[in-house]
Amino acid sequence: MTTAATPPAGAFARLRRDPAAVSSLAVLLLVALACLVGPLLTGHAYDRIYYDYPRTPPSWRAYPEPGTLGPALDRLALRMRVRAEDVSVTPEAVRLTLAADRPVDERVLGFLARSDLFGPARVLARSPDGRRLSVEAPVRRLRFLLGTDALGRDLLTRTLVAGRVSLALGLLATAVALGLGVAYGAVAGTLGGAVDAAMMRVVDILYALPFVFFVIMLVVFFGRHLGLIFLAVGAVEWLDMARIVRGEAMAIRRRDYVLAAEALGAGTPAILRRHVVPNALGPVIAFAALLVPRVILLESFLSFLGLGVQEPMTSWGVLIADGARAIESSAWMLAVPAAFLVVTLVALNLFGDRLRDALDPREA
Structure with missing residues (x-):
């Protein structure tokens, strides 16, 4: 058949x-x-939120852009209740002095690590009275090809x-x-x-x-x-x-x-x-x-x-x-x-x- x-x-x-x-x-x-x-x-x-990069336009360049690091450090310093002084920015890292009217608690450096812009910071020097803290933090480079x-x-x-x-x-x-x-x-x-x-x-x-x-x-x-x-x-x-x-x-x-x-x-x-x-x-x-x-x-x-x-x-x-x-x-x-x-x-x-x-x- x-x-x-x-x-x-x-x-x-x-x-x-x-x-x-x-x-x-x-x-x-x-x-x-x-x-x-x-x-x-x-x-x-897919569900990671970068709070520092809302509505970032598409780009082949790595973020953050150089001109944004200074204002970002000022905002972080305000949250840490310190002043950002002697800021030095390079493509790989940022160096600055954290100053306050009372001794600076090193635990505030966690604000830098939790930021989308910087990695964990390390202490370079500390004043005898503890009111000035020199630190260095790596710059975290991110790419958003399609924004x-x-x-x-x-x-x-x-x-x-x-x-x-x-x-x-x-x-x-x-x-x-x-x-x-x-x-x-x-x-x-x-x-x-x-x-x-x-x-x-x-x-x-x-x-x-x-x-x-x-x-x-x-x-x-x-x-x-x-x-x-x-x-x-x-x-x-x-x-x-x-x-x-x-x-x-x-x-x-x-x-x-x-x-x-x-x-x-x-x-x-x-x-x-x-x-x-x-x-x-x-x-x-x-x-x-x-x-x-x-x-x-x-x-x-x-x-x-x-x-x-x-x-x-x-x-x-x-x-x-x-x-x-x-x-x-x-x-x-x-x-x-x-x-x-x-x-x-x-x-x-x-x-x-x-x-x-x-x-x-x-x-x-």
């Missing part, structure tokens, strides 16, 4: 010869690799970590939609009749539910967390997959090899497993590739509304929402995550289109 071919034999060969498909796949792999490995190489934790956000967190690190969340959510929700949609649609299309009608009416009812209202109700009852977003998106996105697979299954069950299997006594589970599902994989794979960007965009929309990922975790939607509020004074806060999101969505859509064309039987 023969079956129809699964995806055309030359589909993936045509895909490899398509420059647009290869380029889009390369971009996706680079973005995924950057999001996976990049946060380990930036030198910053910082309103709290002083490195935007490059947060964008890459946000990419992990958005891409993982897109892939996991697509996998759920693939599993539920294929199983549900294949059963409905193969059985047909009253069973098919009842199953598809359930799909129609779920289609009629307002998605945002559904998410709000979940947030009200269960709170805000990442698993909730995954549940909300996965509960909706499988509906289109079910309809597509149902249509393919209704066409496949009329094929000669399926009729021959029924004549030989094959049961419905065997027909589903051996004939219907394998021969419906072409359009299913293509639709799954196009579903990933839809899920990412949907998560970004929910996070933009404040219904998605919550601090300190982040996603591209959260970063775009933050950047939109600060676009007049800190445009890079919007441009950086938006650029990553746009590049990823364009590459995913382009690859999905090319994959759909490659799996089209008419192209075989």
